[in-house]
Amino acid sequence: MTLTFLNIFIAVVIAIAFVAANAAYLVWCERKGAGFIQRRPGPTENGLWGLLQPPVDGIKLMTKQLMIPGGVDKIVFIIAPVLAMFPTIISFVTIPFSDQIVAHNMNIGLLMIFVFGSMSAMALLMAGWSSRNKFAMISSVRAVSQAVAYEIPMLVTTITVVMIAGSMDLMEIVHKQGGGFWHWNIWPLQNGLFNVLMPFSFLIFFICSLAETNRAPFDLGEAESELVAGYHTEYSSMGFGLFFMGEYANIVIGACLTTILFLGGWDCPFGLFPGVWWFLLKIYFLIFTFIWIRWTFPRTTIYSLLNLSWKVLIPISLFNLLLTAGLLKVF
Amino acid sequence: MTEPIVLQPDETFVLNVGPQHPATHGVLRVKMTMDGEYIYNAETVIGYIHRMHEKMAENRTYSQYLPNLSRLDYLSAMAYSHGYVLAVEKAAAIEVPERAEYIRAITVELNRISSHLVWFGAFVLDLGGFSPLMYAFDDREQILDLLEGITGSRLTYCYFRFGGIYNDIDEDFIQGTRQFIKRMRKALKMYRKLVTTNIILIKRLKGIAPVSVDMCQRYGATGPVARGSGINYDVRKNEPYSVYSDFDFDVPVFTECDAYARYNVRMEEMEQSLRIIEQGLDKLPDGPVNPEKKPKAIKLPPGDYYSTVEAGRGSFGIRIVSDGDKNPYRLKLRTPTFSNMHLFDEACRGMLIADALAFMGSLDLVIPEMDR
Numbered sequence: 001m002t003l004t005f006l007n008i009f010i011a012v013v014i015a016i017a018f019v020a021a022n023a024a025y026l027v028w029c030e031r032k033g034a035g036f037i038q039r040r041p042g043p044t045e046n047g048l049w050g051l052l053q054p055p056v057d058g059i060k061l062m063t064k065q066l067m068i069p070g071g072v073d074k075i076v077f078i079i080a081p082v083l084a085m086f087p088t089i090i091s092f093v094t095i096p097f098s099d100q101i102v103a104h105n106m107n108i109g110l111l112m113i114f115v116f117g118s119m120s121a122m123a124l125l126m127a128g129w130s131s132r133n134k135f136a137m138i139s140s141v142r143a144v145s146q147a148v149a150y151e152i153p154m155l156v157t158t159i160t161v162v163m164i165a166g167s168m169d170l171m172e173i174v175h176k177q178g179g180g181f182w183h184w185n186i187w188p189l190q191n192g193l194f195n196v197l198m199p200f201s202f203l204i205f206f207i208c209s210l211a212e213t214n215r216a217p218f219d220l221g222e223a224e225s226e227l228v229a230g231y232h233t234e235y236s237s238m239g240f241g242l243f244f245m246g247e248y249a250n251i252v253i254g255a256c257l258t259t260i261l262f263l264g265g266w267d268c269p270f271g272l273f274p275g276v277w278w279f280l281l282k283i284y285f286l287i288f289t290f291i292w293i294r295w296t297f298p299r300t301t302i303y304s305l306l307n308l309s310w311k312v313l314i315p316i317s318l319f320n321l322l323l324t325a326g327l328l329k330v331f
Numbered sequence: 332m333t334e335p336i337v338l339q340p341d342e343t344f345v346l347n348v349g350p351q352h353p354a355t356h357g358v359l360r361v362k363m364t365m366d367g368e369y370i371y372n373a374e375t376v377i378g379y380i381h382r383m384h385e386k387m388a389e390n391r392t393y394s395q396y397l398p399n400l401s402r403l404d405y406l407s408a409m410a411y412s413h414g415y416v417l418a419v420e421k422a423a424a425i426e427v428p429e430r431a432e433y434i435r436a437i438t439v440e441l442n443r444i445s446s447h448l449v450w451f452g453a454f455v456l457d458l459g460g461f462s463p464l465m466y467a468f469d470d471r472e473q474i475l476d477l478l479e480g481i482t483g484s485r486l487t488y489c490y491f492r493f494g495g496i497y498n499d500i501d502e503d504f505i506q507g508t509r510q511f512i513k514r515m516r517k518a519l520k521m522y523r524k525l526v527t528t529n530i531i532l533i534k535r536l537k538g539i540a541p542v543s544v545d546m547c548q549r550y551g552a553t554g555p556v557a558r559g560s561g562i563n564y565d566v567r568k569n570e571p572y573s574v575y576s577d578f579d580f581d582v583p584v585f586t587e588c589d590a591y592a593r594y595n596v597r598m599e600e601m602e603q604s605l606r607i608i609e610q611g612l613d614k615l616p617d618g619p620v621n622p623e624k625k626p627k628a629i630k631l632p633p634g635d636y637y638s639t640v641e642a643g644r645g646s647f648g649i650r651i652v653s654d655g656d657k658n659p660y661r662l663k664l665r666t667p668t669f670s671n672m673h674l675f676d677e678a679c680r681g682m683l684i685a686d687a688l689a690f691m692g693s694l695d696l697v698i699p700e701m702d703r
Contacts, residue, residue, distance in 0.1 A: 038465035134346050138368060138684070216459060217531055225354045225457045226685050298531050299459025301685045302368065 008093070015092035022252050023245035024054035026287065030248075033291040064237040069131075072234065076130035081232075081239045084123035084246035087116035088253055095256050096171050098266040098276040109170040110162065113257065114155065117212065120250060121147035124214075127243070128231040139230030142220045142302050146211055149309035150218075154208035156317040157201045160324045161185055161261045174265030178274075184264040195327055197320040202262045204313050206286075209254030211305070213247060216294035220302050255286035343371050346684075350379045354457055354688040357698030361675070361691075363684070370687050373679050375672060381702040388662035393419055393493070393629045396662075401487040403666060404700035407446035407643030408488050409439045414649045416491045417572055418638035422631040422651065423493070431495040431620040432574045437611040438478065438490060440604040441508070444515065445474040446643035447597050447604075450695045454594070455526055457692035458535055463526050470518050477507050493629055495621035505612055512605050519602060527598060536591035540690035542678055543588060550677075551670040554645025555600065556694055559593035561586035566641040573640075577614065578607045590693040597695070630657050644668050644695055668694075668701045 028043065028050065035042025043050030068074060094109035096102035106112060121144055128140020164185065165173040177184050186202040211218040222230030232243045259265060259282040266279040300308075349360035358379035364372040384403065388396050400415045401408030413435055420427060448471040452464030475485045481500050482490040490497050526532055547557045557564055565582040567575040583599030585592035631653035639648040645667025652661040671694050679687040 034461070038462050039469060040465060134344060134365075142368075219459065220685075223459060223685070225459060226688050228353065295462045296525075297460060298455060298526075298529065298535065299685075300531055301535060301683060303683070304534055 011093055012089070016089050019089050019092060019249045019252065020245065023248035024058060026248040026251065027057070027244070028054050029287070030291050030294075033288065034295050037292070037295045058241070061238055061241040066237040066239060067234075069234050071132050073130035073132070076126045077234075078239075080123050080127035080130060081235065081242035081246070083126065084120055085242045085249065087119040088246055088249040091116045091253050092256075094170060095253075096174060096260070096265065097279050098274070099171065099175075101276055102171065105169065105171050107167070107169045107172075110158065110168045110173070113253070114151075114158070117250075117253065118147070118151060120246065121151075123243075123246070124231050127235070131231070131234040133234050135227040135229075136231050136233045139220075139222060139227045139233075143214065143231060145302070146214075146218065146220060146305060149306050150208045150211040150313075153204050153309060153313035153317040154212065156314070156321050157205045157208070158261065160201055160317070160321050163321075163324055163328060170260050170265075174260055174267065177264040178267050184262060184267070186262040195320070195324055197316070197323055198262075200316055201320050202258075204317050205258055205262060206289075207308075207313065209258060210290065210293065211309075213250040213254050213290075215247075215251065215290055217297040217300050218305055219294075219299060220305060223299055251287060251290055252283065255283040255290070258286055259283050342366065348688075350376075354691060355698070356453055356696060359672075359696060359698050359701075363687070365684065368683050368685075370679050370682050370684060373676050373687070375675055377672070377698075377702055379702065380699050382699075384703045385662055385664055388659050390658060392657045393631070393659070396659075397491070398487070398489045401489055402699065403664065403703050404446075404642060404644065404668070404697045405486055406449050406697055407439075407442050408486065409435075409442035409490065410640055410642035411647055412488065412491045413439050413573070414638055414640040414642070414647050416493055417640065418636050418649045418651055419493050419629065419631065421638055422634065422636040422653065423626070423629055425494040425625065426622050427494055428619050428622060429574070429616050430499075430618045433611050433615050434496055434500055434620065435491060436574055436578070437500075437508070437608050437615075438481070438488075440607045440611070441474050441478060441511075442488075443643050444601050444604050445471045445478075447601050448474075450597060450643075451522070451526075454689075454692040454695075455532075457688055458532060460526070460529075460532070463522065466518065466521070466525075470515060473507075473511050473514065477504060477511060480504055480507070492621065494625050495619075499620045505615075508608060508612060512609055515601070515605055519598070522598065527595070533591065535686075535689060536589065536594055536693070537587075538589050538591075539686050540590045540678060540682065540693060541588045542674055546674060546678065550674050552645070552674055553667050553670065554641070554643075555593055555596040556645065556671045556674070558582065558584050559596045559693075560588045564646075566639055566646045570639065572638070575607075578610050580604075580606050580610075590689055593693040593695075628657055630655060631659070639665075642667060644697065644700070645671060664703055666700050666703060668696050668698075672696055672701055 032042040043053040046052035046056050068077060091113045094106050094112055096105060124143040125140045128136040161173065162168055165176040167173060186199055214222065222232065232240050235243060259279060263282050266274050266276055268274045268278050343364050343366045346363045346365045347360065348363055349355040350358040355361065360376040360379065362374045362376060363370050384399050387399060397412065397415065400411040403411050448467040452467035455463040478488065479485045481504050482488045482497065542556065542560050544560050544562060547560050547562055553564065561584060563582060563584045566572070568582050580603045583596050583603065585595050631651065633653055633655040635652050637648060637650045639646050647667055648665035650663040651659050654660040675691060675694065679690055682690065
């Protein structure tokens with residue numbers, strides 16, 4: 001028993017380290033990627049290719065004064081950034097990186113990730129509400145309506161995958177997709193089903209994870225040209241740092257989930273050497289796509305965002321759910 | 332300790348956008364009375380960067396006032412100097428050599444492109460797209476380098492003199508400009524593919540922020556704002572000055588009246604400016620760039636003089652009242668942004684804040700020019 005606890009403790013520590021390292025270096029990747037897209041070098045000053053930039057940024061953030069403006073709701077104001085970071089780290093505990101590397105596999109792992117994932121919307125609401133800043137307020141209201149609107153199609157598409165796999169166990173879901181490229185959930189052919197809507201499901205899931213993580217073109221929560229900095233306008237020092245890291249950690253979670261649910265997890269497309277490297281390759285490819293999209297598209301408005309979710313994504317995903325259910329019954 | 336946010340009785344609240352806000356591109360302040368995300372009423376507050384350029388003119392000689400003109404609109408400074416030198420030349424009856432006028436037109440048009448490029452980048456940035464800003468600034472850099480080579484400065488040029496220009500252009504400039512035209516045409520094609528036809532951009536701009544012809548006329552809006560509303564008025568065409576009547580170019584006019592029309596007007600204008608520059612370089616006559624005889628100290632005969640030019644943002648008018656002294660008695664600057672901006676209060680009512688800021692971007696405000 002104690003050994004299991006110790007295992008979980010070590011796993012959590014590793015998860016935190018993984019999240020922190022990823023969050024820090026994704027900022028570097030983002031800046032380098034932006035530089036590449038914008039015909040400029042990006043960070044170059046600290047270390048080789050600017051590789052020391054993330055730790056230096058971290059030190060800068062930590063040494064800054066943590067300002068708590070007068071008039072804010074202190075307790076909520078302090079809890080909010082913690083709540084932005086913490087659930088994301090917990091979600092990593094159940095993510096299987098390969099059939100060996102998983103901190104603690106659960107048969108309801110997927111459910112757990114979604115439960116913790118919806119907590120990050122709470123963090124944004126709390127931050128915006130407690131800041132007593134009108135820009136932060138508008139931003140947090142936007143972020144919550146966005147989170148609600150995009151959680152539904154995301155969950156519905158996930159249910160489709162769960163139905164196909166017959167399990168909420170992430171390991172099980174990946175095992176079901178084993179056997180090469182054409183067995184992945186993204187393709188209509190998988191498991192003897194002929195569900196033509198699966199690629200759309202993948203797209204819906206990907207769009208939803210963009211929206212869930214408040215990334216461009218859905219970065220309405222922190223729309224810097226409208227709402228200054230959105231919900232974290234009043235945050236300084238590590239308070240801001242935690243929101244920032246939380247955002248990148250969420251991106252990693254989004255990419256991991258997309259990989260597991262649709263891209264066959266650690267499975268190799270050609271059936272060769274399945275393992276953690278394939279998993280990492282897939283998630284970093286997805287993350288690169290996130291970055292690519294961010295630096296290419298302008299931002300949408302809140303109403304077209306909600307319209308997209310309620311009028312396009314939810315109907316398609318619901319229809320796909322019905323179709324999959326029917327196909328599973330027939331075959 | 333915590334004071335609740337006091338709501339107005341009708342559930343509206345006041346949002347102060349600016350004077351330090353990323354979307355106002357300067358120190359413009361907009362007091363928005365908001366009803367949720369909708370704007371119930373807006374009031375623009377200007378004057379944060381007022382420097383009394385008009386009063387300064389009364390204490391300086393005509394030549395001493397020349398550098399001030401490029402501090403109005405720092406993005407298309409050439410056009411403003413052009414307006415001023417034209418006014419003074421007309422009043423003092425100074426002959427300008429043809430070569431000088433051609434060079435003036437070329438530099439003004441180059442400057443217009445650089446000004447529109449900044450607007451383009453900043454506007455797409457307002458809409459949340461970051462990368463086009465960098466591409467636009469990369470292209471603008473070429474113009475700044477070219478102009479630096481002949482004028483000595485990169486932003487606040489003081490190149491025009493009464494009767495001519497500061498110095499002649501060289502072969503480097505001509506070759507560089509020809510290369511730039513090629514590069515810019517390619518870039519404009521890329522902008523069309525990347526930005527103009529982007530579905531999100533079209534969705535955000537089409538039908539957004541309509542400005543009627545009537546409203547343009549009431550507020551005296553000019554330039555791309557008026558031309559986006561279907562008013563075919565361009566000072567270069569309607570009241571040709573300098574050598575603009577020698578050039579073959581079109582005035583882009585769009586009748587949709589929305590933000591996308593204003594966007595398209597400016598994108599088209601860049602292409603037309605390229606045409607003007609190309610023709611200017613082809614037709615460039617030889618000869619001196621300054622008149623043989625020029626009065627040392629310029630004194631205008633008593634009277635009231637007005638001249639107007641098409642600057643990057645609309646028609647810029649300058650009125651000089653002289654009492655025969657070496658300083659103007661009174662000098663009045665009619666700046667286009669000042670008129671264009673005042674549309675905002677009326678037109679943005681009932682808009683979403685995101686759309687209102689896109690609207691503000693489509694007006695292309697340069698705050699120092701408005702406050703002067």
